[in-house]
Amino acid sequence: MRLEPLADADWPACFNLFRQSVHALAGGVYTIDQCKAWAPAREWDSETESVWRARLDGAWSCKAVAAGGRLAGFAWLKRDGEFDMLYVAPWAGRQGLGGRMVAELERRAAEAGVTALHVWASHASRPVFERAGYQLLRANRIVRRGVEIDNWLLAKGGWREEGA
Template sequence: MSARLEALSPEDLPACFSLFRESVLALAGGAYTMAQCEAWAPPRAWDGDVERAWLARLAGAWSCKAVASDGRLAGFAWLKLDGEFDMLFVAPWAGRQGLGGRMVALLEAQASACGVTALHAWASHASRPVFERAGYVLLRANRIERAGVEIDNCLLAKGGWREEGA
C-alpha cells in the first residue's frame, strides 16, 4: 500500500481516537480477549475530556500520521520527548505493510536530531515485532490493569535506555 507520512495536527486527533479503538478491537481473538480490548479502549465518544487529555499528550511528543493514497488515515504514532513511544497504531485494513516501522523510523530520526536516543516502548503483542525489527530489545514482560482487567504487554528499549531501579 502506498501511504505518505505527514505531521500530525490537533485536528487529526478525533480520527486518531477512532482508529485507536478500531485497531485495539481488531486484536481481540488473537493475543487479547474482547474483555481486554474493551478495557484498553472502552467505548467512548470523542469529547472535551478526551480532547484535552490527547492534546496534552501530543503537545509533549514528536508525532506523525500515515495517509493512504485515497486520503484515509492509515495510522498514527507519537514519541514523547523523554523517549517513550506513547502511541503506535495502524488501521486494521492497512496492517502488515510496513507502516508501523516507517512511523517508528521517522519519529526516531526526529528524536535523534534533538539528542534523544535512549528510547523505550510498552508494546502490545501486536506492536512488539515492529519495535524488535527496529532494533528494540525485550527488557521484560509486563501486566497492567485497566477497568479491573489485566492486560499483558512488554517493555522494550534501545539506545541505552534503562528502567529506573534496574
C-alpha cells in the same frame, strides 16, 4: 502511503483508528474484555481531547495517509524517549507502516539529541519494535478498568528502567 505531521484536527480520527485497531486484536492475543478495557466504547469528547493534549504536549508525531487522504496510522514519541502511541488501521496492517512511523519519529528524536528510547508494547506492536532494534527488557502487566492486560517493555539506545 505517505507520512505527514499529525495535527490537532486529526485527533478524533486517530482516536477512532485507535479503537478499531485495538478491537481488531480481540480473538487474537487479547480477549474482548481486555480490548474493551483498553479502548472502551465512547465518542471523542472534550475530556478525551484534554487527555490527548496533555500526552502529546511537545511529542514528535506523525500520521500515515493512504490515497484519497484516508488515515492509515499514527504514532507519537514523547520527549523523554517513550513511544506512547503506535497504531495502524486494520486494513493497512502488515505493510511495514508501523516500522516506517517508528523510523520517522526516531529520526526526529535523534535530531533533538534523544536516542535512549523505550516502549510498553502490545503483543501486536512488539515485533514492529523488535525489527527496529528494540530489545526486550521484561514482560509487564497493567490493569485497565479492573482488567489485566499483558504488554512488554522494550528499549533501544541505552535506555534503562529506573531501579534496574
